[in-house]
Amino acid sequence: MIALAMAFGALAPVALAAPAAGVAAALPVAAQTAECANPEFANDTIEIMAPAAPGGGWDTTAREMQRVFQESGVADGVEVYNVEGAGGSVGIAQLANDEKGNDHQLMMMGLVMVGAIATNQSPVTLDDVTPIARLTTEFEVVVVPADSEYQTLDDLMAAFQADPTAISWGGGSAGGTDHILVGLMAQAVGVDPTQVNYVPFSGGGEALAAILGGQVTAGVSGVGEWIDQIEAGELRALAVSGAAASSGTPEAGAAASPTPTIAPTLKEQGVDVELANWRGLMAPPEISDEGRQCLITLVQQMRDSEEWQATLAQYGWQDYFLAGDEYGTFLTEERDRVTTILQELGLVA
Structure with a gap:
């Protein structure tokens, strides 16, 4: 493969402190989630899109989630599939356009996607999909x-x-x-x-x-x-x-x-x-309020399981859980922060 020199602009000094693990975990659980009102919700298959090639961080996290969902008994029917391209820009476009209203669809994403959307000038952004939860850093x-x-x-x-x-x-x-x-x-x-x-x-x-x-x-x-x-x-x-x-x-x-x-x-x-680097989950646009709440509840139950805690230790991931509206606010702040950094790197105008 030919090495491509990616152009950077002049960099101003930037201090990037790593987020502290467990910031969201310290919040009262009631402030993050309510109970799923549909006890049958987890009986239907939940699909998780990893919007990158197999073997990377999104793919690994999605497949570990699949395993933990099933081993912990939170949800049995969980499937993972890959949609490659443009740092997740292809995947988020598919989520927004093809999965609209699908209450049983999730997409793995993270800091990488925030930057890729800006760099690729993606017509579909995080504003076009539904925040569910931030998971790890x-x-x-x-x-x-x-x-x-x-x-x-x-x-x-x-x-x-x-x-x-x-x-x-x-x-x-x-x-x-x-x-x-x-x-x-x-x-x-x-x-x-x-x-x-x-x-x-x-x-x-x-x-x-x-x-x-x-x-x-x-x-x-x-x-x-x-x-x-x-x-x-x-x-x-x-x-x-x-x-x-x-x-x-x-x-x-x-x-x-x-x-x-x-x-x-x-x-x-x-x-x-x-x-x-952090990772989290989004759902399609126009899902029902009940579906959104059930997805948040199931993800939190998965996160609280002993199996997930063991997975965090295995991969060196840290718990960074934040759900629902609070997660949406975090995404807005993160988009603004990353855009500023990318401008200083010369990757976006």
């Missing part, structure tokens, strides 16, 4: 193949500073979390962001194949997407995008997300950047 990881000449982050960043275009970075869609992180890293070490050579992929699985195949120099993704390859020794983790390394997973409502100990943080290695 996790830090990003910077990796190289195990046989890479770059043993440390210092090695990689020294080469990046010496010849920025010679270092290609593989990650998710243009304008998404991975792309933003590389741009901020460039700014932090004095590299002209217009020189960043960023290669976007449809999902973490495609990016992983490119990294292992030597098509790109380094990769950026959520920790949970590549943790198996890191632990197996196929990838070398050079840095994570948290604030300070710690171990363990906090209880719901804890004040801060722990940073995985697979590598030192960017900040600990002199690159003053911190960033976290």
